[in-house]
Amino acid sequence: MDIIGIRLKDALEKAGCPICNILKKYETDLIEEILYEHVNNPSVREKFKKSLGLCTYHAWKLESIAYSNPLYGSLGVAIIYEHMLSLYLSSLKCQNKIKERKCFLCKSVEEKEEHTIGALVDRIEELFGFYESSKAIFCKEHYTMLYDKLKTENPQMSERLRKVQIRKLETLGERLNKFIEKFDYRSTESPTKDEIMSVTLSIESLKGLPLGINFTRRRKKRSLLKDIFNEY
Ligand SMILES: [Zn+2]
Ligand SMILES: [Zn+2]
Numbered sequence: 001m002d003i004i005g006i007r008l009k010d011a012l013e014k015a016g017c018p019i020c021n022i023l024k025k026y027e028t029d030l031i032e033e034i035l036y037e038h039v040n041n042p043s044v045r046e047k048f049k050k051s052l053g054l055c056t057y058h059a060w061k062l063e064s065i066a067y068s069n070p071l072y073g074s075l076g077v078a079i080i081y082e083h084m085l086s087l088y089l090s091s092l093k094c095q096n097k098i099k100e101r102k103c104f105l106c107k108s109v110e111e112k113e114e115h116t117i118g119a120l121v122d123r124i125e126e127l128f129g130f131y132e133s134s135k136a137i138f139c140k141e142h143y144t145m146l147y148d149k150l151k152t153e154n155p156q157m158s159e160r161l162r163k164v165q166i167r168k169l170e171t172l173g174e175r176l177n178k179f180i181e182k183f184d185y186r187s188t189e190s191p192t193k194d195e196i197m198s199v200t201l202s203i204e205s206l207k208g209l210p211l212g213i214n215f216t217r218r219r220k221k222r223s224l225l226k227d228i229f230n231e232y
Contacts, residue, residue, distance in 0.1 A: 005123050008116075012127060015135035016201060019116055019142040020209040026112050027211060030105060031058075031065050032072070039076040045083065047104040053084035055103035057212040109213045117142070121149050124157050128164075135194075137168045137201060139208035141217065172198055172205060 001009065011018035038044040053059055066072045091098040120127065138146060143165055150158035175198035182191045208214040 004119050008120055008127055009130050012130040012136050013134045015197060016204050017139040017142055017208055018136050020139055020211060022116050023109055023113055023211055024209050027109050030108060031062050035066050035072040035076045039079055048080055050101045051103040052098055052100045053081060055106055055212060057215050058103050058105045106212050106216055113213060117145050117149060121153055124154060132164050137205050139204055140206055141208055172201055176202055
């Protein structure tokens with residue numbers, strides 16, 4: 001197994017969505033790298049300028065990572081956002097509307113997502129067994145992306161994936177049900193570790209982890225007029 005395969009295998013063996021978990025680490029590593037060595041890097045600053053300081057999600061993520069680790073602290077954030085604030089201020093003075101383009105962190109995570117799904121499809125035969133027997137469960141979005149790609153490239157595996165996904169969701173539902181039952185006053189048992197975990201895993205299996213990519217994609221979908229008319 002190559003190094004990419006080993007990384008995928010590790011993710012497939014952990015509870016939760018393997019793709020979300022890989023992207024979460026990737027996103028955090030990127031932000032830490034910026035705070036650690038690129039605060040004053042002109043090319044990185046150019047990228048910040050394009051979206052006037054990242055999207056809302058990543059701006060707050062940057063702030064929270066910086067403040068939670070004394071190694072980074074608030075200075076880097078202050079330097080970057082002093083610059084962004086000055087850009088906004090001059091646009092107001094010149095009455096030039098600033099165009100906020102797509103956040104570069106969102107773009108990077110999207111690319112990583114595509115590569116990860118592609119890498120998994122390429123190695124699906126050797127990796128599938130690890131997913132099948134672990135507590136991992138693809139979130140709805142990542143299951144759909146993977147399933148669609150497999151359906152065209154490896155239809156047999158797409159069907160295996162669908163069956164395993166159903167079984168995993170059923171097991172999760174049963175655990176959630178037992179968790180609820182144990183709150184009954186007649187119950188003498190406490191919920192097991194798996195039953196306790198089923199609560200967060202249920203949210204994760206439907207909505208994915210709180211990553212920028214999951215927020216923006218859902219907002220984009222919702223904003224389509226067609227969807228709005230269909231919903232109401
Ligand atoms: Zn996911
Ligand atoms: Zn972003």
